[in-house]
Amino acid sequence: MLGMSRREFLLGSAGTLTAFAGGSLIANHASAADLTLPIKTLSHSLLPDTVTENMMGFGAGGPPPVLRLKQGEAFTIDVVNQLDEASIVHWHGLRIDNRMDGVPYLTQQPIEPGEQFRYTLVAPDAGTFWYHPHCNTLEQMARGLTGVMVVEETEDPGFDQDLPLNIRDFRLAGDGQFTSLFKPRNAARGGTLGTVSTVNWQSEPVYDLPAGSLTRLRLAVTDLTRVGTYDLSKADAAVIALDSNPLSKPIAPEGIVLSPGQRADIALRVPETEGEIVTLTRRSAKGPKVIARFRAIGTSAGRSLSELRPLAPNPVPEADLANAEVLDFVFGWSPESTAPQPGICGSLGYTFWSINRVAWEGDTPNPVEPLALMRLGKSYILRFRNETPNAHPIHLHGLSFKLLRSNKRALPPLVTDTALLLAEETMEVSLVADNPGNWAFHCHVIEHQKTGLTGYIRVDA
Structure with a gap:
């Protein structure tokens, strides 16, 4: 291992770490963080007339919060583990300091129950990202620990509103409680699919948006398994970015293939007429599955997609x-x-x-x-x-x-x-x-x- 111990190789020299306390890496908390993010167990209604027990979530309770950062600016997050098991948080897609990447033993010690860790994130790229645990990964993600992260561009592209969509399944039985989180036979094949599809922890939600306005839909597939093909049919809309990176030329929002971890940003002009609905669907053998609906309300704002400023490319170097x-x-x-x-x-x-x-x-x-x-x-x-x-x-x-x-x-x-x-x-x-x-x-x-x-x-x- 190039003349160093395996532990030194994985975690770096003592000078690169902040401190060890109780066997875990603990950051210096001399000043307040921009955000405190608890990890906890909770109960929540994923299906009508039922409450799903033994869920896990980030934040105060309910669906994980959308975290918003500014491109190139430092943002600190104190993750507080209130579970009765170890956890850790990875920031999917962010090109950040390796010590902040949130992978057990590779970059830091797991966060033990009752402990916390301060993450300092400086995101060079703008776009749609997400966050999730990388310890006890299947169970914690399956029970709800997936959230959307937005890194805002230095120049506002001109949308009227911004709507992140955390797209994922849960494996629930008919009573609304968790069933087996995976099946070994499926793990050796394509993986075990969920039984209830949700967006932001809701089944087939309807979002009311000002008529004639411009909305940035941020699709983030945080599912454990499902690869899907998505359509926003019969809409005045265009895909403007995939996996946080702007497209050189927008494409139609139809036939968008997204696997676990992938994202798509869609510029949508909300319909002119109040009550008119645009539907996001996922293809299935039984026909289109409704994922979410977007309903126009009020008097038209009269906006046009042509008013939007193009997204600037992220500073990713080109390979020789x-x-x-x-x-x-x-x-x-x-x-x-x-x-x-x-x-x-x-x-x-x-x-x-x-x-x-x-x-x-x-x-x-x-x-x-x-x-x-x-x-x-x-x-x-x-x-x-x-x-x-x-x-x-x-x-x-x-x-x-x-x-x-x-x-x-x-x-x-x-x-x-x-x-x-x-x-x-x-x-x-x-x-x-x-x-x-x-x-x-x-x-x-x-x-x-x-x-x-x-x-x-x-x-x-």
Whole structure:
């Protein structure tokens, strides 16, 4: 391990840490944070006439709050763990200091019950992001711990209102209570789907919006499993950004494929006539499934999509493809000899998957070696090869990459942090290793992540 202990490699030297107290990393709380964010258990009505018990949420209670940051400005969050188990918070898609990334043992100690940790976030990119635990991940996310984060542009694009949509399922039985959160047979395949689809913890919500106004719909799929195709049909609207990055040319809001972890920003001109409704649907074998409705109210504001200012590109460096090093990653089945290791952040008890024939053994103080070492500032082409008949949304922490090519389809030149890798697909993406640290790299179908399809990449400072 390059002449240092594994613990030093994972957490850095003592000089880079704030303090250890009671075995956990505790930040300096000499001054007040911008936000205190409790993690707690709660009860909430997800379905009419029922109250779902044993949920988990962020904030004071109810649906997790939308967190709003300003591009390039520091924002501090004191996460307070009020659960009776360890937790941690990861800020999905943010290219931030590695020490703030929220991955147990890789970047910090888990936050024990009754303890807190101060995250200082400086987001270089604007757009739609989200946050969730990375410890006891499946159970905590399944019970409600997923929230939307917005990083506002330095220049206002000109919307009248901004509406984040936290799109996710819950696995509930007919009585509105949680049923089994996953099934091992499904974990070894495409994953276990939820039974109740929600937006902001509501089933088929209706949002009243001023007629003729301009609304920014921020779709964030925070689900554990489901890959969906979404349509905002018969609407004066356009997709303006995907996975936090603006599109060079807006596209129609139809056939938008979003897997767990992915986001889409849609500019919607609310209809002119009061009472007129625009519907967001997800395709299914039984026909369109209503996700949310948007109803015009009042007298028309008379706005036009042409009034909006284009979103500025995020400052993601362009890879030097002519001098880029190629790194191969194979996503496949787990070696038979691999077994999950017990740890404070939980295990599903199975190992089904691997990256480069190495299965993640669990979130423990002694994880496996990095999948790859990158040099700071160097350009790379990552070749993703899926050997399985299942799709995998591949997420890389701390870095953004650009889609290049696929052996199965034409890829748009999108910049992203989460790419849906289709069954038996080989995809190439490019990036500049511009952010030092140990960056988690995994499938965002959480059952796959927690049964082996996880690793990390190190960018040397």
